[in-house]
Ligand code: URA
C-alpha cells in the first residue's frame with residue numbers, strides 16, 4: 001500500500017435513481033432486464049441498439065459495480081486507491097426532455113453529494129472492511145434545460161455542495177457542439193466560479209467512419225471505444241479552439257478524458273492547419289479564427305487524465321500539456337472490467353495505466369506520486 005494519496009479522477013457511477021430511470025426507457029439510452037434473470041444489459045451507445053442482435057445480448061452487462069458505492073470502495077481498496085472523484089457516466093442527462101433536466105440534475109447531484117458525505121463521515125462503522133476511503137464528485141449539468149440560466153444556476157449551486165469539485169459534460173453541449181455561441185454563459189459561469197469541466201466523450205463517430213454498421217457490429221465495442229471516443233474528444237476541443245472559446249474565456253479549466261483523445265498527438269498538425277487557413281483574419285481572410293495557439297491552451301487551460309493505457313500516449317500527453325504536473329491518474333471504473341468476472345480480481349485496465357505511468361516517469365518518483373495523486377490533490381483542492 002502506497003504511503004501517498006492515490007486519486008482516481010476518472011471513475012463513474014450510475015446512481016440507483018438514474019438506473020431506474022434508464023430501466024423505464026425503451027430507446028437508447030436504456031437498461032434491459034432479461035427475462036431469464038441474467039445480468040441486466042446497458043444499452044447506451046447508438047451502435048449497441050442493433051435490431052439484428054437479441055435484446056438480451058445488446059450493449060454490455062450491467063451489474064452492481066455500476067451503481068453500488070460499496071462495490072466502488074472495494075475496488076478502490078483492491079487497487080490501492082485512497083480517493084475517488086466520482087462522476088455520472090455517459091450519456092449523463094443529455095437525452096432528457098427540456099422539462100426534466102433541472103429536476104434530474106438536482107436529484108443526481110444531491111445524491112452524489114450525499115454519497116460522498118456518508119462515505120467520508122467518521123461515523124461509518126465498516127471502514128475496517130473497506131479501508132478509509134475518501135470520495136468527491138463531479139456534478140452533472142441540465143444541458144437540455146430550456147434556458148442557459150438554468151445550467152448557470154446549477155453551476156453556481158454546485159459550488160455550495162462541499163464535495164463537488166467540478167462538472168462532467170459530453171461533447172454535444174446544448175445539442176450543436178461546443179463551438180456553439182449559445183454556450184458562452186456556461187463557459188462564463190465555469191470560468192467565473194473556477195469550476196473545472198471534465199470533458200468526456202459519448203457519441204463517438206458515425207458507423208460510416210468505420211466502414212458501416214456491419215463492420216462496427218462485427219468488432220463489438222473496439223472501434224467506437226478505442227477510436228470513436230478519442231476522436232470525438234479531439235474534434236470537440238478543436239472546435240472550441242477554432243471558435244475562439246479559449247480567447248473569450250482564458251480562465252476556463254478543462255480536464256480532458258483519455259489523455260485528450262488524440263489532441264496531444266495532433267496538436268502540431270492542428271496548429272499548422274490553422275496557420276495555413278486563408279479564411280482566417282490572421283491570414284488575410286474575413287473569419288475571425290482563433291487568436292491563442294493550441295500549445296498555449298494546452299499549457300494553461302487543459303489538464304489531461306492518464307487513462308491512455310500506454311507509454312506513447314502518456315509521453316505525448318506530458319509533452320503537450322507542458323508538464324507531468326497537469327496529468328492525473330484515472331481508471332474509467334466500472335467500464336473495462338476483467339472478463340473473468342470474478343469479484344476480487346485485479347483489473348488489467350487499471351494495472352496497465354499504473355505500469356504506463358511508472359514506465360514513463362519511473363526514475364522521477366516525485367512525478368509518479370504527482371500523477372498518481374498529488375496533482376489531483378493540488379488542482380482539485382482535496383483534503
Ligand atoms: N465506455 C463508455 O461508455 N463510457 C466510458 O466512460 C468508458 C467506456
Ligand code: ZN
Nearest residue numbers: 010012200332
Ligand atoms: Zn469514462
